[in-house]
Amino acid sequence: MDGYSILIQDQHMIHEMIQSYFDKVYTSFEADIKKTLHFKGNEIYGEIFYYSAIKLIKYLGVTPEDHFLDIGSGIGKLAFYVYFASQAASVTGIEINSARHAIAIQVSEVIQTQLPRMFEHREFSLVEGNFLESNFDRTTIVYICSTIFSYDLLEKIGLTLNTMPHIRKIASFRKLPFLSNFTCVKKMLIHCSWERVGCYIYERNI
Numbered sequence: 074m075d076g077y078s079i080l081i082q083d084q085h086m087i088h089e090m091i092q093s094y095f096d097k098v099y100t101s102f103e104a105d106i107k108k109t110l111h112f113k114g115n116e117i118y119g120e121i122f123y124y125s126a127i128k129l130i131k132y133l134g135v136t137p138e139d140h141f142l143d144i145g146s147g148i149g150k151l152a153f154y155v156y157f158a159s160q161a162a163s164v165t166g167i168e169i170n171s172a173r174h175a176i177a178i179q180v181s182e183v184i185q186t187q188l189p190r191m192f193e194h195r196e197f198s199l200v201e202g203n204f205l206e207s208n209f210d211r212t213t214i215v216y217i218c219s220t221i222f223s224y225d226l227l228e229k230i231g232l233t234l235n236t237m238p239h240i241r242k243i244a245s246f247r248k249l250p251f252l253s254n255f256t257c258v259k260k261m262l263i264h265c266s267w268e269r270v271g272c273y274i275y276e277r278n279i
Contacts, residue, residue, distance in 0.1 A: 091157050092123040095150065098183055102176055106148060109172045119220065119267040120147065126154040129263060129272065133214055133242050135159040140239075142167070142212040144204045144219075144230065149177030151216060153184070156197050163196035165212075167204050174201040205229055212237060217245040220270065224250075243275040254278055 099106070121129070135141060137160040143152045146166025156164040168174040177199045185192050200207065215234060219227060231251040234240060243255060246263075255275040263272045 088124070088127060088158070091154075095123070095153060098180055099148070099150070101183075102148075102180060105176050105179075109148070109170070109176065119218070119265050120150050121218070122264045122266070123154060125264045126151055127158055129216075129244060129261065130155055130159050132259070132261065132274065133244060135161050135214060137162055139213045140209075140211050141165070141214045141216070142209050144215060144217045145169075145222075146177065146199065147173045147218070149180055149199055151218070152177075152197070152199065153180075155216075156195070157191070161195070161214075163198070163211075165196075165198045165200060165209065167200045167202055167207060167209075169201070169203055171201060174199065205233060210237060211239055213239050213241050215240055215243045215245075217243070217249075219245050219247040219249075220267075222247060241277050245273050245275070246270055248273055249275070 135155065139159075139161045141152075141155050141159075141161045141164045143155070143164070143166040146152050146168045147170070149166055149168075152164050152166035155161060166177065168177065181197070181199055217230065219230075222230070227247060228250050231249040234243060234249065235252050235254050240255075243249065243252070248257070252275055255277055257273050258276050259274040261272045261274060262269050
């Protein structure tokens, strides 16, 4: 077996370990997670599968200089995937739904207790709140699971992202209006818990 094949095999084993670890951690919160899925009046919830997240991370080219923001981070899975599977300087998730955010915080406490060294030299944070009322000016890459976002909300998000000076790439499950400083360069097919969907990738205009 050549060096490249060994490297690919090693990477596959690492991803299998990461996925298995998160599956185990989140399984202990299954009852609480189900309550957030079926609570009357709650928004529909879905999540991106691990290997689709890895595919997206690779395409976005997340580097040690990047500050990654997940808008609508839910129970925190994508934020954790990015943190563990990339070298991003910081990963932040913001979620407006208090029940889902509470689960994400509990999961974070478990993981940081079990794997404290993973959090020594880079930043990881989960914020409860409204992105439109927050300040994330140093953000360089944005991910938005925007499948059920209203057009009005997409407009407001697009206008806000367009004014953030350091963003270089955006990934969104719906097209974002008012991104005059960005160009949609690709539509990726991503496997999620509800179906395979298109993810629009934007890059800042040169």
